Amino acid sequence: MIYFDNAATSFPKPGTVLPAVERAIRHCGGNPGRGAHPLAAAAAEEVYNCREEVAGFFGTSAPENVIFCQNATAALNLAIKTRIRPGMHVLLSDREHNAVFRPIFRLASEGLCTYSFFPTDGDIPNAIRASLRKETRMLVCTQISNVTGKALPIEKIGALCRETGIYFIIDAAQSAGHMPISLEKIAYDAFCAPGHKGLFGIPGSGFCILRDGTGLSTYAEGGSGVESLSPEMPKRLPERYEAGTVAVPAIASLAAGIREVKRYGPAAIEEKETELKNELAEALSLIPGIRLYEPENRGGVLSFTHERVSPEEIGRALAEENICVRSGFHCAPLAHRTIGTEEKGTVRASLGIFNTRREVSLFAGTLSRILRGR
Numbered sequence: 565m566i567y568f569d570n571a572a573t574s575f576p577k578p579g580t581v582l583p584a585v586e587r588a589i590r591h592c593g594g595n596p597g598r599g600a601h602p603l604a605a606a607a608a609e610e611v612y613n614c615r616e617e618v619a620g621f622f623g624t625s626a627p628e629n630v631i632f633c634q635n636a637t638a639a640l641n642l643a644i645k646t647r648i649r650p651g652m653h654v655l656l657s658d659r660e661h662n663a664v665f666r667p668i669f670r671l672a673s674e675g676l677c678t679y680s681f682f683p684t685d686g687d688i689p690n691a692i693r694a695s696l697r698k699e700t701r702m703l704v705c706t707q708i709s710n711v712t713g714k715a716l717p718i719e720k721i722g723a724l725c726r727e728t729g730i731y732f733i734i735d736a737a738q739s740a741g742h743m744p745i746s747l748e749k750i751a752y753d754a755f756c757a758p759g760h761k762g763l764f765g766i767p768g769s770g771f772c773i774l775r776d777g778t779g780l781s782t783y784a785e786g787g788s789g790v791e792s793l794s795p796e797m798p799k800r801l802p803e804r805y806e807a808g809t810v811a812v813p814a815i816a817s818l819a820a821g822i823r824e825v826k827r828y829g830p831a832a833i834e835e836k837e838t839e840l841k842n843e844l845a846e847a848l849s850l851i852p853g854i855r856l857y858e859p860e861n862r863g864g865v866l867s868f869t870h871e872r873v874s875p876e877e878i879g880r881a882l883a884e885e886n887i888c889v890r891s892g893f894h895c896a897p898l899a900h901r902t903i904g905t906e907e908k909g910t911v912r913a914s915l916g917i918f919n920t921r922r923e924v925s926l927f928a929g930t931l932s933r934i935l936r937g938r
Contacts, residue, residue: 567919568914568923571710573760574764580820582817592816594607596611597789612627623745624775629775632769632806635758635767636736636757644667645667646805652677655695655700658683659706659902661737664705664735677702678699689724696730709899712903713864715861731753732751733752738762738863740762741762742833742834747775752773752775753774764822768814769817777801778799786808790803837917847925848928853872853935854870885930885934887927890914
């Protein structure tokens with residue numbers, strides 16, 4: 565199998581990740597924060613160790629501000645819905661994933677906010693300034709587009725948001741683990757990421773890092789393991805935003821995955837994925853009828869179309885050859901509208917650290933043969 569779908573979920577996982585899951589199930593089988601017995605204590609220690617891993621890896625000194633969620637979508641919903649206030653205007657980029665757009669769309673349809681988009685071609689900070697309204701109080705944007713790999717200038721956007729008093733939420737679904745990120749250098753308010761993509765965890769291991777969790781509404785209510793006699797969620801973090809039992813085995817996998825990312829080094833990962841993507845782009849550019857979309861971007865994401873054969877047909881044909889890609893709209897219709905592929909979408913090949921130059925060559929050769937046959 566050739567697996568070029570790492571933007572959806574990384575595969576394979578490093579050899580240390582699955583043993584970490586098994587260890588958590590075997591030896592940390594209690595409910596963290598819900599008892600003083602050894603299994604509950606072991607589970608609580610596993611969860612806290614991962615909080616420290618996440619905080620240290622991304623450069624924040626407050627592990628308690630790391631809120632574990634099911635995935636990046638849940639983290640984004642938490643960040644958006646705990647901060648939204650009636651009358652707010654929200655700015656989004658024109659490349660957002662549905663994990664950002666759909667929550668905002670629903671809130672707007674219920675009259676709780678309004679929204680508009682800023683363009684991501686040209687001078688993005690100036691485009692944002694031109695899009696501001698007096699009621700603009702939130703900006704949500706992706707750090708890396710999941711369709712073309714285009715990077716947005718997060719540090720500059722954060723500085724602008726801090727200057728203007730706008731709450732800044734970052735969708736790091738395609739950047740976390742794939743490139744160096746230091747939150748010490750970014751004026752963020754909420755940083756949302758999955759564990760199952762570039763950080764090598766298993767599904768169920770997302771998180772939201774809050775710069776300051778005070779003054780926010782709750783997103784879900786329930787048991788927290790502390791202040792059980794109160795009808796309200798605790799004020800302190802992380803318990804205020806972690807209602808119910810967290811996914812200890814998934815969290816253990818995330819800690820193991822982050823340690824693997826640190827072992828390779830995010831800069832080295834970005835460099836290798838970029839090199840492989842560039843080789844793939846060069847090979848595909850030689851195939852008649854292929855069009856590449858923003859192949860100059862760094863990272864491992866490459867989208868393309870063919871002048872005659874639809875993305876869906878290409879995806880099915882590659883799957884029959886045991887090659888995994890994503891075809892269609894990648895849950896990001898805004899991005900497709902921006903690059904002009906809203907009618908049929910694209911084929912997306914997304915490479916990871918474990919892919920090889922040989923796989924790139926085999927992929928290009930197989931695709932060329934498939935297209936010649938049609």
